[in-house]
Amino acid sequence: SHAYNLVICGLCNEGRPYEGSKLLGDMLKNECKPNLAIYTTLIDSFFKVGDKENALKLLEQVQERGYKLDKFACSTVVNGLCKIGEVEQAWDFLERSQVLGLDVNAFSYSAIIDGLSKAGKIGEAEKVFKAMSERGCAGDVFCFNAIIDGFCKAAEMQKAMRILHWMEREGCEPTVYTYTILIDGHFKVRDLEGALKLWDEMIDKGISPNAVSFRTLSTGLCLSGNVSRACRILDELATMGVVPATAYADMIKVLCKAGRVKQACKLADGIIDRGREVPGKLRCAFINALRKAGKADLAFKMVHSRIGIGYNRS
């Protein structure tokens, strides 16, 4: 039976719920009783391959067979429905589960809030958040992040910032996700100073930037013509020893894409001079960046130049 569980999990994680449910059939035939976790895994997997029909069919079966859905199963269904755009139905399901006394937690609510935010229904997202709190379920970082994201995508930065301060007052610590969402939002409304302030705040709090957050920052800065600022921040990260793995390659990519090949060269030289990356690796990244930026001629030139890294300026 454990063997079945492991294999079914494996199949589901590879996006093969059909083979998984065939095995589930075998289990039943052999009078093994699958546990709720297996059903949850399968339902999740069906949703992830976009097969709502089978996901819901399986859900029905679990309930018929007398399982009481737990918080994992509930949030899996809620999230599955939200991700395929059926937020309304997800909300109905959540409400019904709540009435049945099932375990509905912040995981479920965050999926709904996220779904509404992504659909641009920020007002409804706020309502759901309120309902959650009133029902005695405390919103966690995921819930706060989802609603902040909603405001950012709607370019309502002042409201987004208010949520940030609110969550902090509530003792919910922002994460690198929170800051990335907010920094991205500020860049999208061209508020560079606001974005930079948030970045500093994040660093001051000891939150390490990751590849995504740095890419958000460097892209925003480079595309708005503040390349040197981006380079300076990259330097600061280097001295602190928290440079995300793909930071250098990412920055070169944005610069090339923005047509600032010269700047990219300068950056590459600086990186190599300081011994912060293996020349061969950086060179390779540079060539790829040029290629993807539609500068095949320059890429070609670089492939055939044997000097340093970015020295064949044009």
Added chain:
RNA sequence: GCAACGAGCACGA
């Protein structure tokens, strides 16, 4: 009984 197994948030490509 113990153990094993399941769920939600960000940029770009």
